[in-house]
Amino acid sequence: MELRHLRYFAAVAETCHFGQAAATLHVAQPVLSYAIRQLEAELDVTLFVRTTRQVSLTPAGAYLKEQAERVLAGVDDAVDGVRRIAAGRSGLVRLGLTGIAAFSHLPRIARIVKRELPDVDLDIRADMLTPGQCNALRAGAIDLGILRPPATGEDIESRVIDVEQLVLAASIDHRLAIEPVVSVADLRSESFVMYDSRDSAVNDAVVKACRAAGFVPRRAYQASGTPVLLALVAAGLGVAVLPASVRALPLDGLVVRDLADADTVEVALAWKTGVENPVVGAVADVIASAFATGSADADPRDLDAQLSAQFGDER
Template sequence: MELRHLRYFVAVAEERHFGRAAARLHMAQPPLSQQIRRLESELGLQLLRRTTRRVELTPAGEAYLLRARQILAAVSSAAGEAQRVAAGLQGRLVIGCVGSATYSLLPQLVRTLREELPEVEVAVQGEMLAPDQAQALADGRIDLGLLRPPVDDESLRVDVLRADRLIVAVPDGHRLASRRRIRLPELAGEDFVMHAGGGRSVMYDTVLARCREAGFEPLIRHEVSETSTLVTFVAAGLGIAVVPEPVSELLVPGIAYRALTGPASVELAAATRADDDAPHLARALAVLKGLVR
């Protein structure tokens, strides 16, 4: 039995006439009649009652028609799905994201992906530090990482998207809250709330390096893994923090964001597995880069 036999049977069953079915199938009537007889012989039952004027379905033929239509529809659906996947219009995408981008770029990215690629299922893991994202990419737990470079894993492809300026987050009653701009050396002696150290956060190393360049060692009182926790600690008066500018999108009562003088910034990059050539990932990256531009 072949799919064409099912198509032949469905055409005859729907037309109730061999001549009209043959014309619909663009074939001669005798070969069509022969193929239907072979199908019935293979099944060992009669599907059609033939008269001189029309063709009627037997009860077995009615049941077989229902299944034949389902099979042909499933085959057509499978072909369409494969074509959409090959074109990058269907698939599943898991995105990891550092905290600062979670509250700024990520919402717009997910909305745009849903609009432009509605058949791509998007899942998000926010508040992931860069080393955690690199490991999750290597393990296949995420497909796209929005992280802060550098990334040392050669199995990953890293494309810098933009540079985010560094700003200062202070409690709104802090002595520096009334200032529009703050110089980094003015933070010497302040209690700092930092992202996790020990190689777990690019921001920890970045802020530490900037402070040392400014001539002081920051007094690190608290280390946290999540940007939302860091901002909450600052709002509670537990210290100040140097953060990427997009963190200011996270509005929490009791906190003030102030500009930091100088050219200090930190990069945001898109990271993927170097051997991942999934078409829907390529489309998602194009959407992402378009948003950043």
């Protein structure tokens, strides 16, 4: 049974009029009549009762009409789905994020992807440090990453989408909690709570800022993720210097203060070199555009050009 025959049958079954069905299908009526006869011969049943006055469905024809509508709807849905995937408008994208970015950047990302690509699902992998994200991109475990440069290892491309100031996180009863603005030099005698990864971009920025102020931070505690790190700070076990987006994680007993002379850290969109996936490319475009207007260093045209070169213009 050809799909064409099923479509022809469905048109005649809907109207019970060969002339009207032929006009709808844009075929000649003799061609349509011949196709229906072929279908009846293949099935060895009579699908229509034909008289000079009217055409009506037989019981077998009525049953086939119901089944044909279901089958044809499924075929149409499949064709539409395939085309949407090929155009980057439908599918699943696995997105990795650093601990803080899951709170500060993910809401904007999820909102704009839902609005611009409603048939794309995001599988979120949160609290992943940059080295872990790079390894996951390389292994194909995630498709895109929101991380802090530099990306580690080969075959990973990235583009900065945001730049953040470093700020001070301290317990509410800390001596510096009453100060609206703090200097890095004021932290010379403090114990620090830092990430336990040797490749943490935030740790590197903190050490750089402290050395510029004339001291090396004394690492008292280490944490594998941001929630644990902040809990240790709120408990008074030390201070932490973190990206300003940490303000998105309010915690009882914790205060965040500006650092007058601190450095900045970057947030980047990252992907594996050479991966051609129109859905991933479409999501990358949407994420880039969401932050391009909010970052002085991000030009939407540059982002689009780089992502188009990576994922192709078919998006």
